[in-house]
Amino acid sequence: MTAVVVVFRGTLRMMRMAFLMVGSVGLMMAAGQAMGQGAVTPAADALPPGPGMTTVQERCSGCHSALTVLGQRRTPDDWAATVQLMVDRGADLSADEQSVVIGYLSKNFGVAPAK
Ligand code: HEC
Incomplete structure (x- = not known):
């Protein structure tokens, strides 16, 4: 018991x-x-506005969030290489769209010019 x-x-x-x-x-x-x-x-509208923003939102969000680019800092050459890499992986971008996207990323996520 x-x-x-x-x-x-x-x-x-x-x-x-x-x-x-x-x-x-x-x-x-x-x-x-x-x-x-x-x-x-981050909110979906965290990408800065400008030409190419909607393309990035639409075409760069298939495999990962389009916000993957946030916080990245790259030279135009590096962005061109990154975008090319994503196209190789299957990102659906025409040649025109690629240059718009590279321009958008270089402008908004570029490396600050040396002073
Ligand atoms: C077909 C699938 C796919 C699409 C579409 C895609 N990506 Fe990616 N991306 C990946 C994969 C897979 C990784 C992770 C592997 C890695 O880190 O390299 C990645 C990683 C990244 C990274 C971080 C890794 C690095 O290289 O530093 C960035 C920045 C990036 N993608 C940008 C973009 C942009 C900009 C677009 C639109 C133009 C895009 N991605 C569209 C597949 C894709």
Whole structure:
């Protein structure tokens, strides 16, 4: 009889611990979500406006987010190489669209000119 009570108590304690753990994991997840907002998923309109923006939005979002370009800094040559690489991978861009996109990326995500 005593043994049953002891086992029962132990089970209760384990359940309480499990409950506490689940509770804190939930809290951590909620906090992570709140902090991640904006940083992890930038708004879809985060691309600066300009010629080529919609092309980037439409043609560069098939395999990854079009926002993959955000935070990148490249010279026009490097952007041309990047866009070519994406076309090789299957990005659907005509030659005209490629130069518009390269221009757009170089202007908005270019390397600041040396002073
Ligand atoms: C057919 C699929 C596909 C399309 C369409 C595509 N990409 Fe990508 N892209 C990839 C893959 C796969 C990776 C990840 C592999 C890597 O990091 O090299 C990637 C990675 C990138 C990166 C980061 C990696 C790096 O090279 O530094 C950039 C920047 C990028 N893509 C830009 C673009 C732009 C701009 C377009 C539109 C012109 C585009 N992508 C369209 C497949 C694609």
